[in-house]
Amino acid sequence: MEGWDPSTKSTLTQIPLLSTKAGPRDGAPWTQRLKEEYKSLIAYTQMNKSNDNDWFRISAANPEGTRWTGKCWYVHNLLKYEFDLQFDIPVTYPATAPELELPELDGKTQKMYRGGKICLTVHFKPLWAKNCPRFGIAHALCLGLAPWLAAEIPILVDSGMIKHKDDAASSTES
Amino acid sequence: MEVELKEMMNDLDSLMQSLTDPSHRAPIDKLKLRVERLANFGNFGPSRRTKVKDMSAEVVDSNPYSRLMALQRMGIVQNYERIREFSVAIVGIGGVGSVAAEMLTRCGIGRLLLYDYDKVELANMNRLFFRPEQVGMTKTDAAVQTLSDINPDVVLESFTLNITTVQGFETFMSSLKNKSFHPNKQGSGVDLVLSCVDNYEARMAVNQACNELNQTWMESGVSEDAVSGHIQLLIPGETACFACAPPLVVASGVDERTLKREGVCAASLPTTMGVVAGLLVQNTLKYLLEFGQVSPYLGYNSLKDYFPTMEMKPNPQCSNSACQQRQKEYLLVKPARDAATKAKMEAEASSSMEGPLHLDNEWNISVVDDTEPDRIDVKSSDALPEGLTHELPSADEFQTVCTPEAPVSAIDDIEELRRQLDALNST
Ligand SMILES: [Zn+2]
Numbered sequence: 111m112e113g114w115d116p117s118t119k120s121t122l123t124q125i126p127l128l129s130t131k132a133g134p135r136d137g138a139p140w141t142q143r144l145k146e147e148y149k150s151l152i153a154y155t156q157m158n159k160s161n162d163n164d165w166f167r168i169s170a171a172n173p174e175g176t177r178w179t180g181k182c183w184y185v186h187n188l189l190k191y192e193f194d195l196q197f198d199i200p201v202t203y204p205a206t207a208p209e210l211e212l213p214e215l216d217g218k219t220q221k222m223y224r225g226g227k228i229c230l231t232v233h234f235k236p237l238w239a240k241n242c243p244r245f246g247i248a249h250a251l252c253l254g255l256a257p258w259l260a261a262e263i264p265i266l267v268d269s270g271m272i273k274h275k276d277d278a279a280s281s282t283e284s
Numbered sequence: 285m286e287v288e289l290k291e292m293m294n295d296l297d298s299l300m301q302s303l304t305d306p307s308h309r310a311p312i313d314k315l316k317l318r319v320e321r322l323a324n325f326g327n328f329g330p331s332r333r334t335k336v337k338d339m340s341a342e343v344v345d346s347n348p349y350s351r352l353m354a355l356q357r358m359g360i361v362q363n364y365e366r367i368r369e370f371s372v373a374i375v376g377i378g379g380v381g382s383v384a385a386e387m388l389t390r391c392g393i394g395r396l397l398l399y400d401y402d403k404v405e406l407a408n409m410n411r412l413f414f415r416p417e418q419v420g421m422t423k424t425d426a427a428v429q430t431l432s433d434i435n436p437d438v439v440l441e442s443f444t445l446n447i448t449t450v451q452g453f454e455t456f457m458s459s460l461k462n463k464s465f466h467p468n469k470q471g472s473g474v475d476l477v478l479s480c481v482d483n484y485e486a487r488m489a490v491n492q493a494c495n496e497l498n499q500t501w502m503e504s505g506v507s508e509d510a511v512s513g514h515i516q517l518l519i520p521g522e523t524a525c526f527a528c529a530p531p532l533v534v535a536s537g538v539d540e541r542t543l544k545r546e547g548v549c550a551a552s553l554p555t556t557m558g559v560v561a562g563l564l565v566q567n568t569l570k571y572l573l574e575f576g577q578v579s580p581y582l583g584y585n586s587l588k589d590y591f592p593t594m595e596m597k598p599n600p601q602c603s604n605s606a607c608q609q610r611q612k613e614y615l616l617v618k619p620a621r622d623a624a625t626k627a628k629m630e631a632e633a634s635s636s637m638e639g640p641l642h643l644d645n646e647w648n649i650s651v652v653d654d655t656e657p658d659r660i661d662v663k664s665s666d667a668l669p670e671g672l673t674h675e676l677p678s679a680d681e682f683q684t685v686c687t688p689e690a691p692v693s694a695i696d697d698i699e700e701l702r703r704q705l706d707a708l709n710s711t
Contacts, residue, residue, distance in 0.1 A: 131603070134450050141698060148701035155708045167709045170702065176450050180709075200448040202488035205527060205603065209448075209485060223483075224402055235484065239530065239676040242603075 113233040115257070122252050124157055126150045131243035133203045134176045143204075144175045147246045154248040165259075166251060168195060175199070178247065182212075184259040186267050189274045195255070204243040207235070207250050210258075218271045221262055228258045289323045335436050339365045339392060348435065349392055361573045368437075370572050371465050371474040373397040375447060375456075375490055377423040379557035380504050380564065381480030382413035387565040388438075389431045395439040395465050396431070397474065398424050399456065401446040411554050439465065448489045457493050476568060477501035480561075482550070484531065484676075491526035494518065495606035498613075502571075504564045505533075510551040512536045513560035514583045515567055521610030523580060524596035527603055530676040532668070534583035534592065556586055585671055592671045603679065 114122075128146040132139035151168065158164045168180035176199045183192040193215060197208040209227045216226035223229060234254055238245055245253075266272045296316050300309060333348070341353035355361040372393055374381045377400040385396055400423040404414045418426040424442035431440055443459060445452040463473040477499055479490040487503060494501045498520050506513040512534040518525060563582055570576045583592040598611050668674075695701055 135453075145696060145698055145701055148698070148705055149695075152701065152705050152708060155705070159708070159711075169706060169709060174450070198446075198449045200485050200489065201450055201453040202448070202485065202492050206448075206485040206488050224405075236676050240679060242679040 113231070114253075118252065118257060121157070122249065125154045125248045125252060127241075127244040128204075128246045129244065131204060133201055133205075134174060134199050135201055140175075143243075143246075144170075147175070147248075150246050150248040154252065165256065166195065168247070168251070171196075178208075182251075182255060182259065184263040186264050189267075189276075191263055191267065191272060191274065204246065205239075207238045207245075207254070208247065210250065210255050215266070215272070219262055219266060221258070228255065230254050231257065289319055292319050293323075332433060332436055339368065352391060361575050364573065366573060367392050367569075368394045369466065370476070371395040371397065372568065372572075373399070373460060373474045373477045375399045375477065375479050376481035376486065377427050378402070378408075378480065378482060379411035379552055379554070380506060380561045381478070382411075382423070382427055383558055383561035384478055384480055384504075384565050384568075385427055385431060386413055386434065387561065388568070389435045391565075391569065392435065393438055395441070397459060398427055398440065398442040399445065399447060400424050400427075401444055401452075411552060411557055447493070448485050453489060453493065456489075457497070460493065460497055460499065472497045472499050474499070475572060478564060478568065479503045480564070482506075487526055487531070491518070492604070492606065495520050495525055495604055495610060498610055500571075502564060502567060504560055505531075506552065506556050506560055507533060507536060508550040509536055510553040510556050511587050512583070512585045513556055513563075514581065515560065515564045515579065516581045517567065517571070517578060520607065521598065521612075521614030524598050525602060525604060525607040525610075527607060528599035529596070530674040530678055532581070532583075532672050533675045534585050535671055535673050536585060537587050537671075556584070559584060559586070583672060588671075590671055592669045594669050594672070 126149060128143065128150060130139055130143040130146055132143040134140055136143075155164070155166075158166075165184065166180060166182040168178050171177040171179040177196070178199070179194070179196045181192055182195045183190050185191075193212045195210065195212060197210050199208055200206050209223075211226045212222075212228060213226040215222060216224070221229040237253065238250070241249075263272075267274075293316065296312055296319065300312050303309060303312075336348070339349045339353060340347050341350065341357065343350045343354075352367075353364055356364045370393055372388055372395070374385050374388075374396060377385065377398050381398075381400070385398060388396060402423050404418045404421050404423055404426050406416065406419055408414050409416060413430070414423070414426055415430075418429070421429075422444050424444045428440050428442050431438065441459070443455060445455055447453050447456045460472050460474055460477065463469055465473065469475075477490060477494055479487055479501060481487055481490070482505075487505075490501060490503075493499070500517070500519045503516040503518060503526060504514070514532070514534055516532075517523065563579075563584065567579050567582070571578045579593060580595040581593060583590075585592070598607065598614075600608070600611065602608055602611070695704065
């Protein structure tokens with residue numbers, strides 16, 4: 111696992127692996143895979159909470175479990191920046207990873223494809239390919255989204271591209 | 285403008301009638317001629333040419349197909365007009381796909397199916413085809429606008445969707461199966477699918493659809509550093525599919541470690557994309573119109589102007605089950621196909637020996653050989669020709685790794701698991 115920081119590595123090894131190789135068009139095996147996805151996400155969320163490093167919420171937006179929506183956040187200079195998170199499970203999943211989208215940041219950073227899809231590092235896809243079908247949604251969040259937020263949010267905040275919601279006139283909620 | 289010119293004509297007419305001295309008529313006639321020419325000139329711009337019923341080989345300025353039909357007269361292509369029977373699907377109408385679509389449109393292809401979910405942006409203007417005034421339109425709409433102006437004979441169908449999503453994929457599959465253009469066509473409703481997408485996920489989706497439909501397709505790609513590219517022919521069961529091995533990329537020769545990726549996702553050049561689109565459509569024309577040699581894989585390294593080629597056998601252990609199914613079917617029909625090919629080659633060879641000597645005799649004869657061309661085993665990296673590398677590693681041998689079983693929930697009901705995650709999410 112060259113190119114990953116030690117904390118990402120150690121977190122990753124604690125997320126339960128999956129075993130069913132099935133995509134959303136596969137019927138019953140997909141339901142089995144979906145159960146594994148839930149178990150792995152539950153374990154990862156619990157782990158984050160107990161490590162005081164809770165940083166996302168995600169749940170299936172349809173009964174088939176092919177679309178997921180939620181939130182993710184990052185703390186920079188003691189301020190919390192929160193964003194909508196969404197993605198579709200691709201038809202060729204798990205051979206291909208879900209493309210994680212932060213629609214609110216679309217157009218604000220170069221490290222993004224159109225539609226707000228985050229641009230992953232050169233290390234992500236090889237590792238995902240090597241570990242198919244053992245990696246699932248939780249692994250994609252840990253390996254894809256967490257390092258992306260850590261790298262990009264400070265830059266976006268410091269350059270003034272994003273403002274904390276307390277500073278933004280439109281928001282009243284704390 | 286038109287009204288103005290008409291009035292000017294009327295004025296000139298009345299002037300002419302009011303004249304008593306006929307010697308003044310000549311300059312007025314001249315003026316009238318010029319006004320007429322201006323009026324005609326104005327008509328050319330916005331009006332579209334009408335559809336043509338048959339492709340004519342007649343060499344006149346007004347025939348859009350004369351130079352293409354000349355290919356037939358020169359003996360390069362046997363029956364160019366067949367191009368009007370073909371349907372080609374182009375997935376991804378970006379820097380490569382849009383140019384490929386324009387080339388096929390100008391060639392008079394019968395029908396084009398266009399797929400993309402993106403909009404035209406100013407950031408696309410370093411590439412060919414789209415124009416600044418089309419910014420904000422969907423790429424599919426903008427492409428239909430331009431292409432139907434260039435050649436109204438082409439039947440254009442456009443789909444604004446993302447083929448990697450479950451719903452988009454279903455529409456993609458059913459559109460490929462639709463045979464309304466040629467109800468008697470064998471197989472699917474299209475003759476060839478061209479993948480002009482810019483990401484692995486979409487390529488895998490095209491691969492999935494084509495394996496399931498037993499549909500021949502061609503892959504194309506330009507590297508993220510914009511200096512190399514490739515095209516690849518994929519025939520389900522016969523050649524390696526896109527999932528048989530990790531994707532091949534042309535090594536640019538630039539050291540990965542010195543390539544600065546910080547701050548950008550991808551670079552692009554109109555040149556590399558234009559070259560790749562040209563190679564792709566050339567291979568398409570050769571495949572559809574059956575001339576020359578169709579390349580199974582052709583790479584392009586622009587820094588060294590190096591064009592590696594090769595051929596890949598399918599992987600019997602391919603992770604794609606539809607690919608495995610196609611491989612089994614291919615092995616069943618292979619002996620009969622090989623015999624037919626050999627007989628055809630021998631017949632061609634003997635007839636060309638007897639007949640007048642053609643320039644391409646030597647090529648025909650060199651192919652009459654029952655040995656298989658060197659086809660590489662996609663699994664091993666050592667066998668790759670110089671200048672090509674695998675983009676991704678293969679999946680590790682599937683094995684049960686020491687999964688931390690302890691924290692994993694023992695619950696096996698999906699609703700219960702969903703509730704459990706929701707509960708965690710709400711705290
Ligand atoms: Zn395959």
